[in-house]
Amino acid sequence: MNSGWQYSPASVARTSGVNCLVSGLVGVVIVVAASPRAAAVLCALAVLWCALGVYMIAAAPVLSRRLYLLMHLSGLTSIALFCTAAGGEIAALSGIFLQLLLVTPAFIVLPNRIAWRTTVLNASYIAYLGIVVGDLHPVLVVNAELVLVAIAISAAWVQSVASTSEIDDLTRLANRRRLTRELDARPGTVASGKIDAVAVVDIDHFKVINDDFGHAAGDHALVTVSDALRNCLPPQHLLSRSGGDEFTVLCVTGTGAELRTAIDRVRTELPADLTISVGVACRQDGETARATLERADRALYESKKLGRNRTTMHD
Numbered sequence: 001m002n003s004g005w006q007y008s009p010a011s012v013a014r015t016s017g018v019n020c021l022v023s024g025l026v027g028v029v030i031v032v033a034a035s036p037r038a039a040a041v042l043c044a045l046a047v048l049w050c051a052l053g054v055y056m057i058a059a060a061p062v063l064s065r066r067l068y069l070l071m072h073l074s075g076l077t078s079i080a081l082f083c084t085a086a087g088g089e090i091a092a093l094s095g096i097f098l099q100l101l102l103v104t105p106a107f108i109v110l111p112n113r114i115a116w117r118t119t120v121l122n123a124s125y126i127a128y129l130g131i132v133v134g135d136l137h138p139v140l141v142v143n144a145e146l147v148l149v150a151i152a153i154s155a156a157w158v159q160s161v162a163s164t165s166e167i168d169d170l171t172r173l174a175n176r177r178r179l180t181r182e183l184d185a186r187p188g189t190v191a192s193g194k195i196d197a198v199a200v201v202d203i204d205h206f207k208v209i210n211d212d213f214g215h216a217a218g219d220h221a222l223v224t225v226s227d228a229l230r231n232c233l234p235p236q237h238l239l240s241r242s243g244g245d246e247f248t249v250l251c252v253t254g255t256g257a258e259l260r261t262a263i264d265r266v267r268t269e270l271p272a273d274l275t276i277s278v279g280v281a282c283r284q285d286g287e288t289a290r291a292t293l294e295r296a297d298r299a300l301y302e303s304k305k306l307g308r309n310r311t312t313m314h315d
Contacts, residue, residue: 018105021053022098092134096126096144103148107155119152170219171226174240179248182238183289195289197256197282198296199249199263201229204275204308206245218245221274228269233262248293256282260311267309275309282313 028046099122106122107115123145130141166178174182203209203221210218222245229239229247238250251259260280267276279299283292299314306312 017053017055017057021050021057022101024049024051024053087133089134089136092129092136095129095133099126099129100144100148100151103151104155107152107158112156115156116152119148123148168241171222171241173226173230173247174238176240176242179238179240179242179250182250183293195250195252195283195292196254197251197259197280198289198292199251199259199278199280200242200293200296200300201225201247201249201263201266202277202300202304203245204277221245224270224274225266225276228266231269232265233259248296250289256280256313260313263311277303277308278311279303280311280313 024046028050103119103122106118126144126148127141130136130144131138166175166181167173168175203225206218206221209221222241225247226239226241229249233239233249234253236253238252240248240250242248249259249263260278263278263280270276277300279296279302281292281295281299283289295314299312302314303310303312
């Protein structure tokens, strides 16, 4: 399952905004303190960076992952620029300290592989600031690099634990906690966090399976349906086990009709004695993700009323 953002787009945007704001403030302080050596354009750039940080914090949901990485790289570049303008140990140490502070947010808001790339970038800036700008003792620079790695390992471990707590043990799909977070993070009205359609899937006569054949048979049915969903639906969709025998699909690319077609393919993967009822709802303009989910849930109950083993679309 490709879960997309590890944390909500709004959280990522606000973290990036804080990054820009702090970078700008550091630039303003350093450039003003070193005014004899700094050009006025650098001070203007620092003030602009502060303003950009405030904007990103205020307009949080508009940020995409690519823009986040671009802003992070630009933020590091501005720090190096400001520190170079000022020169000396104090500027270098300030920049190094800021790199250490930025490691943990990177792991909080990004998948591990991207966060580690960011950490390598931070390590390069620490070496640059320590050796080129500050002319610090090599032992001090190496110590800063080791601290950076230690923080990164700790942050990666915390992220791993947090991600595990949002995965259903049996099906290995997202659990209700993850679904709730995604619904809150994706209002449905912003392109970077939109939901095009929602499907609610329910195993028919699941209680009968448990009562007549035991809970092991019920668990097998859950795994079979979850595997079929995983095989038939695009990897960018969020698949979750939202209840005992209920699954929820958040469609982030495509239409409701395409989602319905994919769900119908799921049925061909299931044994003849295992059927599902499904409700699908397309997101309407200005509608929240939770409202779309509620309409999909009503469509599910309509499928049950009509005899089960079918998909109902809510207009």
